[in-house]
Structure formats: structure tokens, C-alpha cells
Amino acid sequence: MPRQNPFHKEQILKGIMTLLILKLLSQNPMHGYSLQTEISSIIKRDLPQGTIYVLLKSLERRGLITIYETQAERDKKIYTITQNGVSFLEGHREPLSIARDIMDELIAYINTLDKT
Numbered sequence: 474m475p476r477q478n479p480f481h482k483e484q485i486l487k488g489i490m491t492l493l494i495l496k497l498l499s500q501n502p503m504h505g506y507s508l509q510t511e512i513s514s515i516i517k518r519d520l521p522q523g524t525i526y527v528l529l530k531s532l533e534r535r536g537l538i539t540i541y542e543t544q545a546e547r548d549k550k551i552y553t554i555t556q557n558g559v560s561f562l563e564g565h566r567e568p569l570s571i572a573r574d575i576m577d578e579l580i581a582y583i584n585t586l587d588k589t
Contacts, residue, residue: 490528492569495562498538498554505529505550537561 490512497503497511509525529552532538537558540550554562 487528490524491532492562492565494525494528494532495537495554495558498552499559499562502551502553504552508552532558 493512493515494508497508503511505525508529509520512525513519529538529540532552533540535557536555538552538554540552542550
């Protein structure tokens with residue numbers, strides 16, 4: 474069976490990446506390249522080109538982040554989390570806990586398949 478690119482599983486990863494972006498922005502406003510670098514470091518994989526900007530645009534449309542441009546850094550866009558974004562992130566505490574338990578169970582089972 475050919476190895477699949479983990480980023481093709483967009484539905485699951487899009488939601489998780491959205492929450493990760495909000496977490497990072499709740500700690501510090503950042504520009505897109507810094508977010509991409511930080512996320513790549515956390516997940517130990519490079520993100521496909523442009524992935525982060527699609528997610529950021531979606532978060533902005535939903536009112537979860539705001540964007541401002543700074544003249545000091547050659548017109549770079551800085552992304553910040555809104556109060557709605559903080560509430561959205563906080564609202565995922567229980568679903569993430571449940572998802573973690575389910576993922577642990579699934580990974581343990583999938584690992585047994587490798588041994589057959």
C-alpha cells in the first residue's frame with residue numbers, strides 16, 4: 474500500500490491546525506511565516522506551500538483572528554486572536570479530550586495491524 478501524505482486528510486487536520494494556530498496566536502501575535510515555522514517545528518513536518526494562509530483567511534472570515542499590517546517590518550501582516558477566537562479555543566477543551574482518548578485507541582489498534 475503506498476504511503477499517503479498526512480496532509481491529504483484535510484478534514485481532521487484542518488480542524489486540529491485551526492486550533493493550533495489559535496493556541497499560538499493566544500500566546501503571541503505572529504506573521505504567517507513565523508506561524509508556519511512554529512507549526513512545522515511542532516509537527517516535525519513541513520507544511521505544504523500556502524496551507525497556513527488558507528487557514529488564516531478562514532479564521533479571519535469567521536472573526537476568530539484579526540490582521541494588521543506593520544510598516545516597521547516591510548508591510549508584513551501580523552495575526553492576532555480575537556476574543557471570539559479565545560472563546561472558540563476554550564470551547565474545544567472537552568471535545569479535544571474525548572478526541573485524544575479516541576485517537577489513542579485508534580493508534581493502538583492500527584499499530585497491532587502492522588504486526589500481522
